Amino acid sequence: MKLLNKKNILCALAIFSIYAIAGLLINIGFIDSYIFLNIVLIGINIILAVSLNLITGFTGQFSLGHAAFMSIGAYASGIITAKLGQPFLIGIIGAALFSAMAGIIIGIPTLRLKGDYLAIATLGFGEIVKIIGLNNDYIGGAIGLNDIPQYTTWSCLYALVVITVLLISNFIKSYHGRACISIREDEIASEAMGVNTTYYKVLVFTMGAFFAGIAGALYANYFYFIKPDSFGFMKSIDILVIVVFGGMGSITGSIIGAILLSVISLFLQSIPELRMVVYSLILFFIMIYRPQGLMGKSDFKFFKKRGVLSGHTESK
């Protein structure tokens, strides 16, 4: 158990080579701006899905308000970079912190609720955020916030995706993460073993919100323009679909899910009339034949591990 083992070095190499190859392809123009737009969307979806997976997949708290955290992050970054003229880094940090703060404020009262009730409460929170956005003139109301500088580049997108995935999977594989998974498995037993369930639920909710805020900042600073409607209930459902599709409790699943679903809907754009029908059918069949999602609860492993210290195990 050291930081610099074979596995980590190879992972770092893989991460860096993907970055370099894609960066090169963008530079020589092989990846045009249309494909890049989709890459940005995939990156944002990965951050959103992995962070929602932490809340819903690993800790078992059913949240339907994830888009609201993204919206808080998007508006925070939009205001900081466009209205206050600050650099992007401050925008991202501000977005993450504002979202996380909203996560704490919403988490403390609502996380007493369980299952369906929590879902309804978070859904309500999402609508409240949207309505506030629609009625606030400072941020443009229903027209939205315009003229946000486009700061999102390949480098910062990739860096933030990698950071999110790394931090969340590190968290999951620590004793904190194990505690969260035990809450999903059996809350009463988990509490009897000394896990402060309320603390962990709020912590995870806050972390999820933090990363959703970062995704929001990337979104706002790529598309110039944000409006409250883009972060409605349907956006939350989209993120949840990725998580369920990839497998609740699998980080690799969320990444693959985000990429696959984006690619599928990209190809379906050639048949606009049938797009949503085919998309729904694909989801339908996946859920029938693989209800646990693409990856189930397991994570893709490069090497067979000795001395397992992961929080989860492969489902058989």
Next chain:
Amino acid sequence: MAILRVNDLYKSFGGVKAVSNINISIEGGEIAGVIGPNGAGKTTFFNLLTGIYSPSSGEITYNIKKEIPSKNLKPHKMTSYGIARTFQNIRLFKNMSILDNVLIGYHNNLSYGVIPSLFRLPSYYKNEEKAYNEVLELLKIFNLSDKKDEVARNLPYGEQRKVEIARALAAKPKLLLLDEPAAGMNPNETKELTSLITWIKDEFDLTIILIEHDMSLVMGICSKVFVFNYGTLIASGTPDEIQNNPQVITAYLGGE
């Protein structure tokens, strides 16, 4: 010095008196048995002891590392006070490996923060390695070390019980509460469990309180037995005294 003292404990749910007038004191190093017919209030009593319910009136005072008054009993704080429990209907984390299950029991003995866990700081490696080694040691004692990566729900019933006890022991308790440890076991498994309980008591220097219906187990290992019926304590004493107590015989076999 009594490790646990219960004074005039009373708990009601609406109009139902679940337990009332319980006065018990348990010394360190004892194995105490709680018996009684179904619905006698044994599990409610356990839930009161572990902070899941709070008493309507009366006091539960532990004296383990320090004195812990009634009002500080919260389920998630019990292990830090040195009290661990198992459940009547096994409550393992079914989709986690045996190793992870027992590591959860170790939860309160780990103390590195969230930041070291996010960034894999040295304290992460130090703590996790220590936890891993200690838990593996514990699994060896229970003959489970070759099954450590098995998912809990794939284990046979008897072994799931063992894992649950191992998980409770991983919290390094001084007082262990066992809720019907022999439920659903055959006579052979019960026998094995009986010797396991006496063995862990000496090995880990424990005080054990157990609820049990299996009289051979209770009479075989308990130094003190408490008999509940209709929410009250009807008798207490050594197994021999209890077996000859007319009130107990009436409660179990019915009076004339």
